[in-house]
Amino acid sequence: MNVVMFYLLSAIILIFSLLSITTRKILRAAVYLLFVLVATSGFYFLLNYEFMAAVQLTLYAGGIVVLIIFSILLTSHISHKFKHPALLNLLMGAGVAVIGAGVALYIIFNEKFTANGQPELPVDMTAIGTQLLSTEKNGYVLPFELISVLLLAAIIAAIVIAKKGKQEEKES
Amino acid sequence: MIQGIPIYHFLVVSTLMFFIGVCGFIIRRNLITMLMAVELILNSVNINFVVFNRYLYPDQLQGHFFSLFIVGIAAAEAAVAIALIINIYRRINNIEVENVNEMKF
Numbered sequence: 001m002n003v004v005m006f007y008l009l010s011a012i013i014l015i016f017s018l019l020s021i022t023t024r025k026i027l028r029a030a031v032y033l034l035f036v037l038v039a040t041s042g043f044y045f046l047l048n049y050e051f052m053a054a055v056q057l058t059l060y061a062g063g064i065v066v067l068i069i070f071s072i073l074l075t076s077h078i079s080h081k082f083k084h085p086a087l088l089n090l091l092m093g094a095g096v097a098v099i100g101a102g103v104a105l106y107i108i109f110n111e112k113f114t115a116n117g118q119p120e121l122p123v124d125m126t127a128i129g130t131q132l133l134s135t136e137k138n139g140y141v142l143p144f145e146l147i148s149v150l151l152l153a154a155i156i157a158a159i160v161i162a163k164k165g166k167q168e169e170k171e172s
Numbered sequence: 173m174i175q176g177i178p179i180y181h182f183l184v185v186s187t188l189m190f191f192i193g194v195c196g197f198i199i200r201r202n203l204i205t206m207l208m209a210v211e212l213i214l215n216s217v218n219i220n221f222v223v224f225n226r227y228l229y230p231d232q233l234q235g236h237f238f239s240l241f242i243v244g245i246a247a248a249e250a251a252v253a254i255a256l257i258i259n260i261y262r263r264i265n266n267i268e269v270e271n272v273n274e275m276k277f
Contacts, residue, residue, distance in 0.1 A: 003176045010185040017189050017212055021196030026205060033208050036189075040215055043182075047226045052236055056218075059243050064211060064250045071254045072204055075261045085199040093198035097191040104187045113179050118231035131233055140237045147244045154248035162255035164262075 006046060012039040024082045030069050037061040051128055182223040189216035203257050203267045207250065214246045 013036055020032035037060045044053035085093075121127065135141050193212030200206050218239040225235025261267050 006177050006181070010181070013185060014188055014192075017192045020212070021192060021200065021205070021209060026202065029205055029208060033211060036212065037215060040219060043219060044222060047222060049222055049226070049236060052222060052239060055240060055243055059247055060211075060215070063247055067250055067254055068204060068208065068211075071257055074258060075204070075267050076202075082202065085201065089199050089201075093195040096198060097195035100194060101187055101191040104191070105184065108180065108183050108187065113228060115228050115230070118229070120230040121233065123233065123236065127233065128236075132237065138232060138234075143237070143241055147241055151244065151248055154252050158251045158255040161252070162258050 002046060005042070009039045009042045009046070012036075013043075024084075025078075026072050026076055026080070026082070027069070027078055030065060030072060033068070034061055034065045037065065049123055051123065051125065179223060179227045182219065182227075186216040186219040186223070189219070201268050201270065203253075203260070203269060203272070206269070207253050207257075211246065211250070214242060218242055 016032045016035040016039070020029045020036060023029050023032065037056065041053040041056040041061065044050075044056055131138050132140050132144055190213055193209045193216065196209035196212065197206055200209060221235040221239040221242070223235075225233065229235070257267055260272060264271055
């Protein structure tokens with residue numbers, strides 16, 4: 001069952017990520033990206049990381065894709081079709097991707113991955129919350145604080161950049 | 173870990189997804205689609221972190237937390253990038269990368 005689900009999800013991920021970078025309609029690209037992200041959260045469910053899967057669904061599939069779709073609707077015509085990419089670009093992109101994937105896969109398959117053999121830690125909300133806010137060993141309070149500052153800075157920056165200046169408001 | 177699925181299969185999927193994202197970043201000429209390619213790249217790295225955590229170090233949660241933080245950073249990055257894109261669109265009515273050369277000198 002799990003094995004069948006895994007191969008189904010990987011097929012969805014690969015096919016839709018290819019479609020999302022090759023389709024010529026921008027809104028379709030966003031929807032294909034949504035499928036990829038949902039299938040990725042399926043991976044996390046398979047690996048028993050339920051919290052991570054929920055975060056993936058709400059933040060990525062819910063938040064970022066909605067943000068991208070809104071900005072598409074604000075900035076482009078839905079019926080607009082992209083031109084085909086220039087041949088040189090296409091060759092360069094495909095070449096870089098093939099060479100890079102070849103090197104990475106070669107390295108991966110030559111590597112012996114050995115588990116450390118410890119018993120599995122059950123990943124429930126208690127363990128996640130305790131480790132996220134602990135200053136002891138295996139505590140992640142420093143990156144947690146850092147990311148809160150980063151998010152605040154990003155919110156302020158997004159507002160400052162996207163708001164209209166005074167002159168533009170008078171003109172429009 | 174999951175019975176019957178070796179770690180290599182997960183890594184193959186995430187590697188291919190990463191390089192599909194790189195390819196999309198190179199061949200696309202529209203800022204929003206390039207942003208989507210970056211999301212693909214970040215997502216594949218997330219899969220790698222989580223899979224290494226589950227298969228190799230199942231008694232710790234390091235990969236789990238790092239992919240959580242990456243998701244947060246991706247959200248912040250998307251918000252700022254889209255604010256920039258909307259600003260560019262207001263100025264030059266277009267978001268193709270060829271036309272965004274105002275800051276060149």
